[in-house]
Amino acid sequence: MNTLQIMRCLLWREIQLVLRRRSDLVSVLFFFVIAVSLFPLGVGAEPALLRAIAPGVLWVAALLSAMMSLGRLFAADHADGTLEQLLLIPVPLGLVVSVKVLAHWLVSGLPLALLAPILGLQFDLNAGELWVLTFSLLLGTPLLSLIGAIGAALTLGVRGAGVLLAVLVLPLYIPVLIFGAGAVVASATGMSPQAGLSLLGALLALGLVFAPFAAAAALRVSLE
Amino acid sequence: MSLFGINWFRYSSPQTFYPLAGKLAPIFLTMAVMLGLVGFYIALFIAPTDFQQGEAYRIIFVHVPAAWMSMFIYLVMAGWAAVGLALNARLSFMMAQALAPTGAMFTFLALVTGALWGKPMWGAWWVWDARLTSELILLFLYVGFMALQSAIEDTRRADRAGAVFALVGAINVPIIYFSVKWWNTLHQGASINMTKAPSMAAIMLWGMLLLALSFWAYSIGVALLRVRCVIAERERESAWLGAAAED
Amino acid sequence: MLEVDVLACQRGGRRLFENLSFTLHPGELLHIQGVNGSGKTSLLRILAGLSMQDAGEVRWEKHDIKASRDQYVTQLLYLGHHPAVKDDLSVYENLLISSRLAGLNPSEQEIRSALEATGLSSRIRLPARVLSQGQRRRLALSRLWLDSRCLWVLDEPFTALDVHATQLLEQRLESHLAEGGMVVLTTHQKPAVSEQYLRIVNIGL
Numbered sequence: 001m002n003t004l005q006i007m008r009c010l011l012w013r014e015i016q017l018v019l020r021r022r023s024d025l026v027s028v029l030f031f032f033v034i035a036v037s038l039f040p041l042g043v044g045a046e047p048a049l050l051r052a053i054a055p056g057v058l059w060v061a062a063l064l065s066a067m068m069s070l071g072r073l074f075a076a077d078h079a080d081g082t083l084e085q086l087l088l089i090p091v092p093l094g095l096v097v098s099v100k101v102l103a104h105w106l107v108s109g110l111p112l113a114l115l116a117p118i119l120g121l122q123f124d125l126n127a128g129e130l131w132v133l134t135f136s137l138l139l140g141t142p143l144l145s146l147i148g149a150i151g152a153a154l155t156l157g158v159r160g161a162g163v164l165l166a167v168l169v170l171p172l173y174i175p176v177l178i179f180g181a182g183a184v185v186a187s188a189t190g191m192s193p194q195a196g197l198s199l200l201g202a203l204l205a206l207g208l209v210f211a212p213f214a215a216a217a218a219l220r221v222s223l224e
Numbered sequence: 225m226s227l228f229g230i231n232w233f234r235y236s237s238p239q240t241f242y243p244l245a246g247k248l249a250p251i252f253l254t255m256a257v258m259l260g261l262v263g264f265y266i267a268l269f270i271a272p273t274d275f276q277q278g279e280a281y282r283i284i285f286v287h288v289p290a291a292w293m294s295m296f297i298y299l300v301m302a303g304w305a306a307v308g309l310a311l312n313a314r315l316s317f318m319m320a321q322a323l324a325p326t327g328a329m330f331t332f333l334a335l336v337t338g339a340l341w342g343k344p345m346w347g348a349w350w351v352w353d354a355r356l357t358s359e360l361i362l363l364f365l366y367v368g369f370m371a372l373q374s375a376i377e378d379t380r381r382a383d384r385a386g387a388v389f390a391l392v393g394a395i396n397v398p399i400i401y402f403s404v405k406w407w408n409t410l411h412q413g414a415s416i417n418m419t420k421a422p423s424m425a426a427i428m429l430w431g432m433l434l435l436a437l438s439f440w441a442y443s444i445g446v447a448l449l450r451v452r453c454v455i456a457e458r459e460r461e462s463a464w465l466g467a468a469a470e471d
Numbered sequence: 472m473l474e475v476d477v478l479a480c481q482r483g484g485r486r487l488f489e490n491l492s493f494t495l496h497p498g499e500l501l502h503i504q505g506v507n508g509s510g511k512t513s514l515l516r517i518l519a520g521l522s523m524q525d526a527g528e529v530r531w532e533k534h535d536i537k538a539s540r541d542q543y544v545t546q547l548l549y550l551g552h553h554p555a556v557k558d559d560l561s562v563y564e565n566l567l568i569s570s571r572l573a574g575l576n577p578s579e580q581e582i583r584s585a586l587e588a589t590g591l592s593s594r595i596r597l598p599a600r601v602l603s604q605g606q607r608r609r610l611a612l613s614r615l616w617l618d619s620r621c622l623w624v625l626d627e628p629f630t631a632l633d634v635h636a637t638q639l640l641e642q643r644l645e646s647h648l649a650e651g652g653m654v655v656l657t658t659h660q661k662p663a664v665s666e667q668y669l670r671i672v673n674i675g676l
Binding site: 016 | 560
Binding site: 150154155158159160164167168170171172174175178179182185186195199203210214217218221222224 | 309361364365371372375376381388389391393402406
């Protein structure tokens with residue numbers, strides 16, 4: 001079995017494990033919906049205000065939902081001992097992490113990005129803005145999974161890991177939030193979303209190169 | 225490796241560094257006090273009153289050096305983290321651990337002095353300008369580092385995990401700063417720019433420089449004292465555990 | 472050939488062992504003995520390349536295992552404390568996935584015979600969640616019937632096994648050693664393999 005076949009096998013395993021516990025997946029999406037609904041309840045339902053805060057609200061809620069799903073990335077494998085075995089397979093750990101992050105994105109990040117425009121309708125965003133919102137989330141959510149993987153790896157098995165993960169990862173999420181929400185805001189105010197989207201794309205390229213490596217280093221530290 | 229006739233590697237073990245740190249710390253702290261006295265004298269008495277902002281502007285003499293130090297210490301901390309990971313040197317990790325609280329303190333000081341400057345100028349205790357916001361995020365990074373280290377019980381893992389996070393944070397700092405500046409220009413409401421300090425008379429720059437050097441000497445002195453505490457704590461822990469194992 | 476040279480290990484500020492040296496040749500089984508907490512598991516994890524030692528070197532075929540990790544990993548089979556079994560996958564899928572990830576490509580027949588050898592064939596399609604502790608351990612050990620790689624590092628492999636399963640494992644270890652394989656294991660009982668293979672190392676200060 002060569003490297004590509006092993007990675008395909010790992011991807012299959014990851015997706016199978018999620019599909020057999022579908023409630024995990026669904027609860028993250030529900031959290032997204034509930035979190036978004038809290039804002040109009042908190043700030044009042046005045047349409048102009050909602051339209052103005054929509055990009056930020058949708059992005060922050062998506063970001064928090066993505067963060068909540070990170071617990072699933074390594075913790076389960078760590079608890080039953082399979083994570084150790086993944087460090088011993090003939091594939092570089094960085095690639096193993098990339099495959100796990102890809103699977104994680106396919107089942108949490110991607111659905112969030114596809115659900116967002118529907119929620120955007122609640123805030124009266126127009127078609128153009130919804131497109132930019134979806135596209136920015138499609139670029140941003142993989143980044144959230146990549147950066148989150150580093151935090152998840154560092155906090156493996158630590159007491160209070162959930163909150164600690166948030167403290168570590170949210171500051172690192174800020175540039176993603178700024179560029180992503182910024183692109184939507186730009187399109188809403190008549191400017192071109194291109195700047196925000198290309199910056200996001202550049203960050204994604206950087207993340208794809210560095211984050212798996214950093215997460216692999218963090219995993220080795222946590223499993224020593 | 226011998227420089228000036230001293231074998232520096234001899235001091236790379238915590239046991240030998242401990243007494244050296246004890247000797248050096250008072251020197252740096254004394255330097256800090258002397259530089260600080262001169263710097264504050266210039267800041268309070270010699271630098272001219274700004275005709276726009278009055279006397280209140282003098283707080284930038286603390287704000288700017290504190291902001292510089294907060295960034296500088298983070299870089300040094302990340303540097304020690306990198307050395308520790310590369311060479312597997314315990315003392316490097318301990319230095320990073322010792323620097324973090326001081327760095328966090330300067331970040332907090334920069335934020336507070338920024339607010340104190342902002343209030344008389346803009347009428348608000350907090351303005352979301354690029355530098356203050358970046359300082360806030362830097363504070364989060366310091367807090368994350370310290371939280372991570374204190375949450376992990378095994379010291380070896382805590383050191384290395386903190387080091388990885390410090391490096392990841394260091395790489396992100398320029399990205400964060402750039403993104404915050406971009407954010408600032410995008411949301412045009414906030415055209416307040418705290419970096420537009422009153423045009424600097426040379427004497428003001430001297431004042432800030434002296435205070436920056438004072439803060440720098442202070443940081444080194446305090447870090448040396450703190451690393452002694454870290455060394456003592458870890459030695460005590462292993463001696464205690466060793467004694468317990470013999471029972 | 473596995474060489475361990477003046478190995479030292481420190482955990483949580485406490486020195487577990489130091490100056491540990493031994494060499495393991497094909498056909499030898501090394502039984503690591505020591506009281507609870509003496510560092511047996513830490514030693515095995517260092518041999519597997521999962522943990523770092525504080526001093527000394529571990530060499531495989533004369534190369535430091537840290538430097539030649541890629542090579543080493545293809546010759547090493549490590550089974551740790553946890554059975555490393557996914558509850559949500561079936562018994563069959565568990566063995567299939569774990570061998571495939573290790574780089575093997577076993578046929579369905581081979582997997583079935585491995586599971587038969589460890590007495591799990593009646594549970595082959597059940598999710599691993601329903602297995603008892605002993606059955607999980609047997610599932611983890613099934614890999615030993617599929618994998619022909621050289622060095623086995625096993626941490627308490629006899630845990631939770633009944634008399635029959637213990638015998639099965641001992642027979643498998645014996646056949647592996649006869650083929651020129653090597654084993655390093657920890658266990659609280661004496662493994663009943665032929666004396667010619669057995670070597671003992673006692674660690675702990």
